[in-house]
Amino acid sequence: MTSIAEKYRHVCQQIEQAATQAHRSPDEVLLLAVSKTRSSAEVLALHQLGQRDFGENYLQEALDKIDALNDQAIVWHFIGPIQSNKTRPIAERFAWVHSVDREKIARRLSEQRPADAAPLNICLQVNISEEESKSGCLPSELPALIDAVKALPGIRLRGLMAIPAATDDPAEQRAALHAMQQLFQAAKTQVPDLDTLSMGMSGDMEEAVAQGATIVRIGTALFGPRNYANN
Numbered sequence: 001m002t003s004i005a006e007k008y009r010h011v012c013q014q015i016e017q018a019a020t021q022a023h024r025s026p027d028e029v030l031l032l033a034v035s036k037t038r039s040s041a042e043v044l045a046l047h048q049l050g051q052r053d054f055g056e057n058y059l060q061e062a063l064d065k066i067d068a069l070n071d072q073a074i075v076w077h078f079i080g081p082i083q084s085n086k087t088r089p090i091a092e093r094f095a096w097v098h099s100v101d102r103e104k105i106a107r108r109l110s111e112q113r114p115a116d117a118a119p120l121n122i123c124l125q126v127n128i129s130e131e132e133s134k135s136g137c138l139p140s141e142l143p144a145l146i147d148a149v150k151a152l153p154g155i156r157l158r159g160l161m162a163i164p165a166a167t168d169d170p171a172e173q174r175a176a177l178h179a180m181q182q183l184f185q186a187a188k189t190q191v192p193d194l195d196t197l198s199m200g201m202s203g204d205m206e207e208a209v210a211q212g213a214t215i216v217r218i219g220t221a222l223f224g225p226r227n228y229a230n231n
């Protein structure tokens with residue numbers, strides 16, 4: 001068994017190496033630790049090793065951990081599917097939301113963000129592999145969605161997020177990540193200060209960094225296989 005400290009060091013090294021190989025500064029790539037199904041104690045252990053940003057998919061599970069770790073300087077990101085009747089706690093308790101894929105959700109988050117909080121950082125999720133019944137707007141819908149949400153108060157549009165279809169074919173993997181890079185460049189012509197491309201998971205983080213990712217979302221490589229008993 002490899003300890004969490006060793007896994008953490010290894011993932012940080014992988015990101016650094018991938019950035020260096022891509023002639024990018026490692027500082028341009030933020031590691032988001034995806035802690036779904038992991039306990040508060042595991043999150044705390046990783047936080048105490050220096051990890052600041054944590055991503056959660058399931059709202060109730062996330063809120064329990066946010067409450068349990070209330071006194072820690074953790075930055076919480078919501079990365080899971082969003083039901084429109086569950087936006088309020090997301091607007092109130094998170095710093096980032098990566099999985100906004102329709103105007104209605106963005107409007108609700110905007111209205112429900114507390115007035116005394118900094119704007120909620122938002123990424124628009126794109127269904128880059130155009131999979132049936134997957135979250136995310138279609139690439140063709142993205143320009144209109146950007147226009148609809150870019151000026152909403154209470155939120156700050158930071159960039160794009162994607163979960164490309166799982167594949168064993170490196171060329172197909174690279175093509176999807178590259179398509180996201182191009183969509184991101186196009187989006188910046190609409191909103192020049194976009195700075196976030198959230199893509200890359202345990203299986204494709206190196207290629208994602210090569211294709212311009214600024215946030216990689218890593219679960220398994222940090223924590224081991226998901227522990228659904230905790231969920």
Ligand SMILES: *Cc1c(COP(=O)(O)O)cnc(C)c1O
Binds near residue numbers: 057080163201203218
């Ligand atoms: C679970 C999950 C991850 C992490 O995936 P791993 O393959 O375990 O690194 C990243 N992003 C999202 C949206 C997820 O749901």
